[in-house]
Amino acid sequence: MTTYVVDFFHSSINFSIKHMMITKVNGTFDSFSAQIEADEIETFKEAFIRFDLDVASVNTRDNSRDQHLISGDFFDADRYPKITFIKNAVEGGNDKFKLHGDLTIKDITKPVTFEVAYNGHVKSPWNADTYGFTCKTIINRKDFNLTYNAALETGGVLLAEQVHVNVELQLNKM
Template identity: 75%
Template sequence: MTTYEVDILHSSINFSIKHMMITKVNGVFNSFSAQIEAEQIESFKNSAIRFDLDVASVNTHDNSRDQHLISADFFNADRYPKITFIKKAVEGSCNSFKLFGDLTIKGITNPVVFDVVYTGHVTNPWNVDTYGFSCTTFINRKDFNLTYNAILEKGGFLIDENVQINVELQLNPI
């Protein structure tokens, strides 16, 4: 097994959610860590994967919204400072596969499935092997007790239940 590190400068954990039923709000978690070991990194074969996101690092480019997101109304970062993903299984081919795991938000753990695309391997200008992946999943935020909402005057809700999560990874062997 080889251990890999995430190239933080070239990786991101993003989310988007429909706002007022007409547009999407996008955000990122600026601080996260990962422990990744794999026999074959291209397909995550025989791998151990864990991600920890720092909840207080959420960034939607609106400071007041970010403060609301880390409050008890949403993530309650004081009590639950981390969001965690732990890999359980992988299925599929080496270029496109499914990554099954447990996602824990606010102390609640639910299974999720990421669609993963292996985007390639290059040797960077510093002679380090670099591997790329794009990962996507959808979750229902209510499954994690993220229930805050408001009813709009003309009907509908301020915030949708479904959240898209996109993870762009560059990995380097240690």
């Protein structure tokens, strides 16, 4: 198997959630690590994939909101400092496939499936073999005991249950 490393300057783990029923709040996890080994990186077949996100690195461009997100109302980062994804299986192939795995948030593990697009392979200006992927999924935050919410005076709730996750990956062959 070949080992691949994430180019952290050209990769991101992003999320969005509907806020007050009328708009979306976007955020990222600025600190994460990955272990990726594969025989066939273009399709993640026969691959070992693990991501660990540092919960305290959540960034929504609003410090008070970020502090609330790492508190006991949401992620409880002091007790649960990591979010982990581990690949179980891959379905399909070519440029689009499904990546099945286990997502653990707050010690609750649930299966999740990412829709993955393989965006191609290039040689970088530094002669590195570089591969690009876009990975998307939607999770229900309540499945992971992320239940904080507030009713709005005009009806509805402050936060939707569905969280859209988008991962942009640039991988370099080690």
